[in-house]
Amino acid sequence: MWLLGCAAMLVVAAMGLQAASAQPASSVPVRFGILPLGGAFESRNDWEPLLADLSRAIGRPVTMLSVTSYEALEQAIQRDQVDMAFLSGKMALDAVTLRRMNVVAQVTRHDGLPGYRALLLTRKSGDYTSLKNLLAEPEKWRIARGESRSVSGFIVPQLQLFLPNHIAMETRFRSEVVGTHQVTALAVANGEADVATNNTADFERFRLQFPAEADRLQVIWESELIPHAQIVMRREYDDTFRRKVQGFLVDYARGKGPRGDAERAVLKSLHDLAGFVAADNSSLMPAAKLAYQLARQSAMNSQWVSESARQARLQRIEATYAEQMAALRGDAPR
Template identity: 30%
Template sequence: MDRRLFIQQASLFTMTLASAKILSACNSNADNSSTAIKEINFGVLSTESQANQKPIWEPFAAAMSQQVGITIKPFYVTQYAAVIEAMRFGKVQAAWLGGKSYIEAVKVADAEAFAQVVSADGTKGYYSHLIANKDNPITAEAIAAGGDKYVIQNAAKLTFAFNEPNSTSGFLVPSYYIFTKNNVEPKKVFKRLIFAGNHEACALAVANKQVDVATVSNEALSRLENTNPKARQKIEIIWKSPIIPSDPIVYRRDLPDDLKKKLQNFFYNYKDDKVLSQFKISGFVQAEDKNWHTIRELEIAKKIQETQAKENLSEQEKQQTIAELNQQLKEIQ
């Protein structure tokens, strides 16, 4: 967890009196009733700017408030780590997370998944991409060679942008499939490597020729067609990942059971196509924690390969660490 980020954004996470009352009501749970809770902060990951998020989220939050019977306030953050910390300290009680950020939120923020996003085409998954500017001379070469292979072979000449470390499609998936599996350490090979902070920032960095290659999700590219079509027209996909489990909708485990049920009913039955189309999705379905075991497996497999590549560990230390990681794999399979 990025403690410096938490300190920098302390003003966002300082427990207000209202937030303290919400957390107290959740934790006391004496009658397991939601009657004492007057407001829910719903964490919204900033895959793009807040200005673009608000017109999408406000109608959705209003519909949720009406059905649940409690005011639902979107809680916009600029980093994945921020919403995890906010949930950890009771500032956020529910959220729409990514797979990797959910795994972390389970560990430190008492998060529990109860719904999963269904894409506009009906699938329960999405993809990570590498993108480049259509006018960049490398783009045609990258497509011809295979984008991932080209990036590895020419990294020393390229500037590259990841999303941020808690992003599934913007970091974990491309990091594993492109770099870890090929025993490449991104920090050591690129001409310049940055973390842009969110999907929109990565896409715009490529569109504006600030970097040669960046990571982004297919969902973010679809949204960019609406929010900034000129930028989208400048972007070419040069690599597509295997399918990633779609995003989880989560709440804190200590929410009263009747409030959890109301949130479940809303997400399982919400069918407003006009609102959902803005998210580029068709709706939500019931889900449970094991739906994101694939993400856990990716993280562990990545750690195994990183351990094997470490030169400062003895063979005995490597084998012990790898045995522990393999045991973790067995426990989630």
């Protein structure tokens, strides 16, 4: 079992996705980056059919960048190695406000809810099963959590549960495993950790893939709703191409007949998605608010050399949040 805290391995698949009959407008591929929701290879296999359909629709080759960590994907975006990406929360926010990308679509799920929930998982039996005991003595517990950029694996549990109880996830636990939602759930199921962060969507998928391990687990905490992930693309693409990509995503799996059935099967295997809806940068306002709340609460709970230093940090947080919201509204220059 690999850990996401180790050096990340990039898996780039030039997939030969374009149909022979298609005449591309350009031979330059569109490079698509994906979050490591399972393993890098698993994510690549899940996305390959959809990206093959995208390639045919836009008349251009599509290559895929599948990575083993959030950090690896963030670095690829910084190095301009990604043209489009499937991102959530903080990563999508940074891509839009810092890396000249725009939101074109947001995923939807069959439950119809506008988001999903972060979870805490423990084993059903043993000494470490109670939320009350966890909050009372976190230093006795081993935690398996997501990377610091993970919304449900770190940001939301830290913001909505741990910091309000004066617990910093990075320092208060006996030990930690940092990994994907699959890795964290397996760590608890196999006795390598006592509590894991996760989310409702990925835990559903985990139940299907690892039914025996899932049966050992229970949910002891749920967060408020978290907005679904977005598809972002570089602003350098013209509006005609952007609309073409957006139209493909919005129409995908909505048709009738064998083609629609095949596309719906693709989405079902792809984290059981229902489809995509058109979206713009304003869809990231909830993510900006979460990041702001976490930064502010962390500053309030931290120890400072002086109150003036704390206030200076709080002022920077307020300024950053104002700049982000202006950018998401379209007030700031592109």
